[in-house]
Each structure stands twice: as structure tokens, then as C-alpha cells.
Amino acid sequence: MAVDPQALLADACWQGVASAIDPAPMQYWPIIDDVAAATRTSGDQRAQARPLSSRTPSPIAQVPAGPPLADVILNRRSAQRFDPRGHCAADKFFAVLAATLPGTGAPWFALAAPPRISLVLFVHRVDGLEPGLYLLARQSEHRLPLAGRYSAEPVAAAPAGLPFYCLTTAGPQELRRLARAIHCHQDIAADACFALGMVAEFSAPIAADPAAYRDLYREAGAIGQVLYLEAEACGMRGTGIGCFFDDPFHEVVGLVGEAFQTLYHFTVGLPKADTRLGSAPAYQDRPTPPVLTG
Template sequence: MSDTLAPSPADSLADALRQVQGYHQRTKHHLNAYARGPETLDWDAQPSPFRRWIGADAVPLPLANAATEPDAPWSAWAQPRPAQPLDRVHLGLLFELSLALAAWKQAGPDRWAVRINPSSGNLHPTEGWLWLHGLPDTDPELCDGLYHYAPHAHALERRAAFAPLARAALGETARAWVALSSIHWREAWKYGERAFRYCQLDAGHAIGALRVAAALLGWRLVPVALPLPALAARLGLDRNADFGAAEREDADSLFELLPADAPARAGALPPERVAAWFGQPNRLDAHPMYRWPVIEEVARASAQGMPSPPPSPEMGEGADVLGVGGKAVAARVVRQRRSAQRFDARACMEAAQLWPVLAALAPERAPFDALAGAPAVQVLLFVHRVEGLAAGAYVLGRGTGALARLRGVLPAMLDWDEVPQAPAGLPLRRLADNPALAGTLRTLNCHQALGSDAMLGVALLAQWDDWCSADGLPAPHAYRQRLQEAGLIGQVLYLEAEAAGLAGTGIGCFFDDGLHQLIGLPHTASGMDAQHGAALQSVYHFTIGRRVEDGRIASEPPYAHLQAPRPAT
């Protein structure tokens, strides 16, 4: 008999948590050295941007028209409205307003697609899935099963067929779930070891995009607390023989689609009843030049543990601030969202444009009801050119007691002054003035002009001291949740900027500890010191400004290639 005892679940989770925290430290950019990445890029050999399941039947989805396009104003996008049926028309709208193509761009011989959901480097590692049970027999092509969303074709590829199940096992109505997965290689091809961070941020972007699209159809997006290995099995992502040499996918999250006024089901998922699997994934990169084993290691470690349960369906309203984009049509705001490539360095933001942006970040507002667990990401603002506000650093508290906790972590020398111009109820505080902010923001954001030319800079700070789940065990999966929360905040900033007539861009390249040092946060390997206790960690940056268009880039409609009659199958 061996004298070595098997590790306890807590010990295994603690080891996984140390691995996750070690990955985050290892992948920081520093002023004197960047995180490990490829030394060269062959742009002519970059991975295909589209995953397809070869051999799976594709069910085409209709594109929106004047009769089906939602007409709700942006100021009321989250208000309850009658739930649309779970049919091909409205499921098509769900994906068209969340994960579909937004346009084609062309500059000289180069042509590329941009999508509704933003992605670091426009690389799009996020894949969407639809899981249907109990549909009526009104559409023989769309039946119970598991589907992969193919954005280029705007179609659902039938990955699995389900065996019949009695309606009593499902309830009286059809049920649908949406899942997300990530192909890490799409980001790793360009960004190396830091890519896992970007995949999780992009998952947060996609969650926000899906939540807004669902609301416009009268649906809610309710998170389902399913362990990620179990979700991977449900999606067939653990079927090694199907993938062969193709790049693997990693399960990210699962949501049930429910009518906006329906209570969340506190029940189990339907039993697994796959009758047959179909298709094999295409290979995106036939000749990868690098390997980054640490990405798969952190993916496995951060998949351990039980995700947090869904939040309470009762959501508050946050600060009551009239949105300047109130008259804009929500679907148009969603479709026109683009990442700015360049800002007008002289443009100034009106304070009336700023307040709705900040109010929209309150965690008790939609779309943050699509996240499980309490808010764990706080907002540090760098006001550069906003009328009536002094240039400098500000903090926006998110959640009950957030400002008090932040004040206990950040240095005592900061001002913490109230901002008299801010609307009542907005938890905004001025930390310090900094008239020479432009150069600082450019440097912190990897020397990018997007930092110096923006009107407003944002650094999202994730809580780094509490890594325990509700049962008191270490929670390595919380790393994913915090990055996804940051990505969801980024998606809200994108859409609110568009609604205000401005533009935003997410920035994943920043000097982590340089930012921490600037505001007096601990920046040691452990992220802690005796003076300040547990630190926050910067996980995502964002900038808002007035976009400068590049006249060399032409724009084309997203689905002109589908307007011709589809070939017979």
C-alpha cells in the first residue's frame, strides 16, 4: 500500500488556482519586456476566420428585413417586451444581432470581415452554439438537436441529433440554450501566451452581444451553472476522433433563453439523449509556426470547480441618467459598432455624453444579469478631454460597498473627492488631477496613440483577494469569470459610445504593473504587500473618442454573397 495520500479536492483546486495566478503573472507586459509571443507573423498564412463542420447539414437562417428588424430605441433596449417564438426567423435575428458579420472591409488587395461582436485583433476565437429541445413540428429543417452557428453562411450546422423525449420531461414549451466556446489558436497565432486572456475577454463581449439581441426579441439570457468539462461533453468538444488535426475548442459558458417575464428555471438540464453526431471541424491553420502549451494548461486549470449560480432575476435600475443616444434605434447601434483605429486628438467629450456611459456600467442593470456571481471588476477612469471635468484619475464603484473596499486598497494619499457635476447616485470619485495625462495613457497602452488621443481612458481592475466559491473551496474558474465580466463591461462601453455618437476600442496590450504602480497598487509577483493588503489587478483597458475614418478602406454589406439564390443541397 502506498504511503502517499491522494490530494483532497481542496488541495487539487488550490493547485489549479496557483497555476491560474501564475499564468496571469507570467503573461504580463512590462515596460522593458512583453509577454512571450511569436517573433514573426506571416499575414498571408493567418488562420481561417471561420470554423465549419464539414459533413453537417446546414440550416440557412433568414436575414432581417423591414418587417422583422426590431425597432426599439437604444434607451429602452432592456425593457421587457413580448417574447417572440423560438422559430427560425427569430433565432436568425438572435445570431444576426450578436455573432454575425457586420460588414466586409477592403483596402487594396486585402479584404476582411468585421462582426457584430468585437474581438481582439479581429481574430474571433468565440464560437456560438444552439441547443434545442421540444420544438413544434412546424419547421422540419430545424428540429431538436445541437447546432453550431456559422456566421459567414448565417446558418446553423446540425452537429448532433437528439432522440425523442416526452414533452413532460421538458415542460409545456420549447426550450433553447446558447453556449459559447473558444478556439485558442486564433488568438495565440498573433498574441502568443497572453491569448487565453483575450479569448475570455472576447467571450465576455459575446455574452453582452447575445444579451442585447435576446432582449430585443423579448428574451432573457440566464446563465446555467454547469461544470465546464460537462459542458464540453454536451457540445461534443471532447470527441477526439472528430477533431483529428483540427484546432480544439474550449467550452466557455452556457445560457438558457427564456421569455423576459418568465421566472428562471431552478432545475436540471434535460437528460443527454444524442442519437447521432455529425461533421468534423475544418482545420484553420495547416502550418502553425509556434506552440504555447501554457494556454492549454491554464485552460484546464481554470475549468476546475463549480461555476457560481445564476444571479437573482430581480435587477435594479442603477443611477437614473437620460441617455443621449435615446432616440437611436438599438439594432442600428448594434450593427454599426466598430473598433476605432484612430481618434481625433483635439475632440472633446461633453459631460452629458459621459454620464449615460458610466450609469450603464452599474452591475444591477442588464446586461450584467447574464453573469453569475457578484461583481468583481471595478472601473478606473482617466479623464483626458471631458468638458467641465479636470483631467486626471477617477474611480467608479460597482456594487454595494465597492467604494469603501477600493478606498481600503488604494493609497491613502488619493483625494476621493465627490464629483459635483455627476448625477445623483452615480458612485464616481476623483482620485487625482493629472493635466499631462496624454503621454501617460499612451505609454501605459503599449505606446499606442489610441491612448493619448482618446477623450476618455478606462482600466478595468479585477478583485484579486477572494478566490473562494460559495462552499469555501478555491475557485480557479473565477479567473475566467472575471475576465468575462471585464469583456462584458467592454461591450457595454462599445455600445454606449456608439449610441452617444462616439467610438470605442478595447485595448488588451497594456503594461499591467506600470498601471498598478501609477495608482499605487502593489505590483509584486504575489499582488500583495503588508501595507495595502490584497491588490486589484488590471485585466482590460478601453478608450473612447471621436473616430477618424480611414478613406482608404472601403466598406461592403455583410451578406451580399447570400442575396443570390442559395445552391440546392
Template sequence: MPDDFEAIVQYHERTKHHLNRYAAGPGQLDWATQPDPFRRYTGSEHLPLSLAADRITLPFSALHQAGHVSSSLLDREHVGILFELSMALSAWKAVGQTRWALRCNPSSGNLHPTEAYLVCPDLPDLPGGIYHYLSLEHLLETRARPGAGWDAAWPGKGVIVGLSSIHWREAWKYGERAYRYCQHDAGHALAALRYAAATLGWQARLLDGWGDADIAALLGLDRAGDFADAERETPDLLLWIGPELMAPDPDDLLAVLADARWQGQANRLSPQHRLWPAIDAASEATVKPRISSEVQKAAQSELPPPAPIESAVPATRIIRQRRSAVDFDGVGGMSRNSFFQLLDLLLPRPQLPPLDALPWAPRVHLCFFVHRVQGLTPGLYLLARLPEALPSLQAAMRPDWLWETVPGCPAHISFRMLLPTDMQSAARLLSCHQDIAADSAFSLAMLAEFETPLAEGPWRYRELFWECGALGQILYLEAEARGLRGTGIGCYFDDAVHDLLGLKNRQFQDLYHFTVGEPVEDPRLSTLPAYPAA
């Protein structure tokens, strides 16, 4: 354990971008080895899923009200909707003869290292088994048919969705830092699934007790013969999704799976690969054992309900129109009340997606560079997502910050002004000189409690990035609901942010940047339907 702790800290330090140098990357893209964005299992039985999400007409604002959505029937059609609103294609973009797919779940560089699997008992029109989800064709590929006793191992109504990562897909473009981005993407996918489940009136919870070896065995990722020379997948996480929060015991499922009939051969994504030993070392250092499941702190239930947003836009439209902004106009912003509502939704509440899927209390806090929020002084601000964290954040930072309460901000939101000043140049510089961090309404840096969680287990490193990704998904969808657009920023100068804030050690670390504003659309791009034949 101490060796793994040092190994992941070493990885984190070596993959930081600095003002005078960037983390090790490929230098230039080798288009001959560009990975296939779609994993397939050839020889597996296909189960097509219907495109039925348009039948859901509830407004996006309904997802902010606990218990507001009635539970849908757990069957093949609604499982199809679950994937359609989370892991499916949302559109195709085209320039001339070149086109590429967009998906509901965001990904660094649109590379999509995250693969999704369904594990289920017998459902109406859907036999029990293990399936891989193929987003290109919106279908399930059968991986395994379990033997007798499978349904008896399921104590409640629900399914399991498993996520894995193909690190090579990110490393092809981003090099050593790609392991971080794979974890961001897993967090985005987790939150996307939770939002999709909420539209169906279903609950979702991360099955944090399962170890990586358990997940690999359940999803068939440890079956070397099924991959041969294809790129291997690393287990990430399991989500329990359904009307009831009664998930099966790992031993019960795995015991029955011992007699399963497996099928399918994974496709090879690239003809050649460049090796990135640092990623392998990070992955090995963060292997998670089976642990006792956590219980979210009850204190979070003391928060008042979030203020409703005034929007009748359907949740399905918001989810499917999500895009990453490539440019902002540098003029448009948002109102102070809308900004405070958004802050409130970054706090976890029971039965409110997506943060209720995470079983731990907040470990990630947000440093805001406010540029264009009407009624709010431009400057540097801090949101402590857990009020108890405010003293430690204050003690860790520069002693000359103001830490003033913000007029008009609800008292239960621990939002403080550190410095009233124009932060556009600083935001641009710290996010690798990118204008999108300065031309927006606001940008932010996600500061994670770092050494303390990692001391509990090096695998917590992954969870910190998952939490960042989940927060990013909130920002994406809430921006769309307000007529704005967001984008995640994975390129930033880690230690320069720490220096600005006065952080002297690894108690807190900057793990993700994000920005929200008025987008500028590229007129050269054409938008095509996700599934033209539908």
C-alpha cells in the same frame, strides 16, 4: 485546487507585458499557418436562417428601460435574428483585392476564437437539437438530433446558446497572452448575445452552475472522433435565452442526449501549429466543476433607473455599425452629462442588458484617464462599480490620492477624482505607447478584484475577463450611440499601471484597457455588405 490556483497565478504573471519586455509571442506572423476564421462541420445538415433584423425598429435607447420591449415569438425566424445581431457578420472591409469580415461581436485582432452553438427543444420551423452557428453563411449546422424525451426536459420557454474557444486562433498572433484575449472575447460575445436578446424582448442569464465537462458533453466538444486532426474547442459558457428564466437541469438534458444521433466533422483551420504550453496549463488550471448556481445581490435593484439618452437611432443599426477605432482626432470629446450617463450604464441593474446576464456582483472597477470631457477636469479618476468596494480600493492605493467627489455626478455613482492633471502621456505609455489611449475623450484600465475570487476557484479567472469583456461591449455600443467610437486595448503594461496607482499586491489586477473618442476614418478602406446575396 491549491496547485491550480498557483498555476493560474503563474500564468497571469508570466503573460504580463513590462516596460522593458513583452510577454512571449510569435515574433512575426506565419501567414502560411493563418487560421481559417470559420469553423465548419462537413457532412452536417444545414438550416439557413433569414436575415430579418431590419424588422426590429425600436431605438437603442429602449434597451435602457426595463420591461419596455415586448417578447417576440420563440421560433426559427427570431432565433435567426438573435444570431444576426450578435455572432453574425456585420460587414466586409476591403483594400484593393484584399478583404476581411467584421462581426457584431468584437474580437482581439479580429481573429474570433469564439464559436457559438444553439441547443433547443422543438420550435416552430426549427427541430429540437444541437446546432453550430456558421456566421459566414448565417446558418445552423446540425450537430445532433436527440432521442425521445428531449422536449420534456425543457421546463420553460427558451433556448441555450453555448460558447467555446479555439485558443490557436488567438495564439497564432498573440502567443502566450492569447488565453486572456479568448476570455475577453467570450465576455464580449456574452454581452452581444444579451443585447440581441433584449431587442427581442427576451431575457438571458449565464448558466453558471454547469461544469466544463457538462458543457463539452452538451455541445459535442468531447467527441474526439468528430475533430480528428482539427483544432479542438474548449468549453466557455452557456447562456439561457428566452421569454422565461426556467432553464433545464443539466442531468435531465444530458441523460436524453445519450441516445442522440450526431453528425458532422470539424474542419482543420491551419496546416501546422506552434505549441504554447503556457496556454494549455492555464486552460487545465481553470477547468470549472459543476457548482451551485449563484444569485445576484439584491442590493443592485436599489439603483435608480438610468437617465435616458436622447437618440432615436435603431438598436439594430448601433449593434451592426459597431467598429473598433484605429485612430482618434485628438480634438473631439463628449459632454459631462453624457459621460455620467455612460458611467451609470456600467452599473448592473435587474432586467437591463447586458449586465443582468451575470449572476455575481461586480468584481471589476474602472480607473479613468479623462482627457476631453467638457466640464470635467482632466485627470485620473476611479469608478467603484459596487459602493462597498470603495474603502478597499482606497486602502489598496497610494495614500496621497484625493478621492474627491465629482461635481454634478449623481450620488449613486461612486466616481472619485484621484488627481487633477494631464494624463495623456501616462495613458499612452501604459497602453503600450498607443496614441489611441491619449487622443480620445477618455481611456480606462479595468481593475479586477483578483486573489479573493480566485481563492473561491481558479475558474473565476475566466469570469473576471468575461466581466471585462461585457463592460467593453457596453462601452462599444454606448460610444456608437453618442456618435463616437471605442476600441478595446489588450496590450498594456500590467505592473506599471499597478505602480502608478500604488497597488502593492495581487488584491487588484489590471485586466483590460479601453478608449473612447472621435474617430478618424481610413479613406483607403471600402465597406461591403455582410451578406451580399441577401
């Protein structure tokens, strides 16, 4: 016979006072307001953004023609799972990395600050590359400090002009375990073709101007957007990773102190559909976008 809990408690006499579930609510983090106030840019400073003409053009040609840009943007999703057997062709991999180099085009012209972020990659399955830790030095002077405890050897298979270095090769299983653990034990970091950390010049620019803290995150966001779209355009898929353990990552690379800090991570791989989720066509009623040229 089914018991009706409400009927059972109809004559109950409540006593005492319920305790708060969380006396120090986790959603209240005053340090976030403090950081927001401390890193605010004054109107005067904003006017000093660099003129576009002072930007360094990207040394590498951009990705070969793919699907129309509007389709890539409108169909982009974050991958939820990756095929752990998926491989990435070397030309796609290098094209995706080349697109993240600072240049004169979108989205880089929207950033007022100079480029201060380089990428440290966990390469799991890219054709022609041994699994290991690699560095894309988006600023040439990052090569030495970000080599950490390694020697940062140029990678012969990389296109000329791409500042891409091998820090160390690693056993595939060991590398998968390491990547998973560093990214809050998320499988996507192990099953991706590659995962990466965006490592930024940190203490010096912030000491010179606390507003640089926000610029670093703007740059990381722009790199993330480029990775999302480039991955999609070459038939793979990306996922931004905000959950990672920064200090163990710094330790793996051999970074000491706060001169450089990792800010945001990313994974790219061959997506696997989650059959538990339904899917509906996106933007069904959108007007046909104009064809963009140039």
C-alpha cells in the same frame, strides 16, 4: 538589365541545414492550457449561479433614447484613430459610465458571479472635468482600496448616485504621455476623450474558487460590450485595448500586491476615418429588424 534570381541560382549547390526560424515557437504557450484546466467550473458549481432576484438594480437611469438598437449593434466598429481635439460632452460621458453599473438588465443578468470590477479612468477631454485620473467604483467597497495613494474625492459635476471620484488631476500633456505609454505606446489611448482600465478583485476570489478567474473576464467582456455600444449610441466610438502594461498601471494608481489587478482596457473618443481603408455597407441583405420597445 533585370536580373532573374531563379536563373542565377539554377546551378547552385545547396549545403548545410536550414535553421528553424524560431526554435521555441511563440505561438505555443502551455501555460494557457494549464490555466484553462485549473479554472474549469464543474457542472455542480455551475448550478449554483445566483438567482436574478438577488441582483442590485442600477441606481442611475439608463441613457436617453438614441438611435435604434439594431442600427447601433450592426454599425458598431472599433475606432482606429481618434481626433486628438475631440471633446466629450459631460452628459454623454456620465450616461456611458452609468450604463456600465451592474444592474438587472442585459448584459448583467447573463453573469453568474457578483460584480467585482471597477473602472480607473484617464480623463483627457470631457467638458467640465479637469484632466486626470478618476474612479468609477462599481462596488462601493472598492472606493478605498482603489483610491491607492489618492484620496478619491466625489466629483460634484457627476449625477447623484453615480459613484464617481477624482483620484488626481494632471497636466493634459503629462496625462496623454502616461496613457500612451501604459497602453503599449498606442496613440488611441492619448487621443481618446477618455481611456480606462477595468480593475478587478483578483487574489481573494480566485483563491476561494479558481473558476472565478473566468468570471472576471466574462464581466470585463460585458463591460467592454456595453462601452462599445454606448459610445456608438452617443455619436462617439470605442476601442477595446488588450495591449497594456499592467504593473506600471498598478503603480500609477498605487495598487500593491495582487488583491486588485487590471484585466482589460478601453478607449472612447471622436473617431477619425482612416482614408487608406475602403468601406462597404455591412449586412446589406439583412431583413429589417423588428422595432424593440421597453
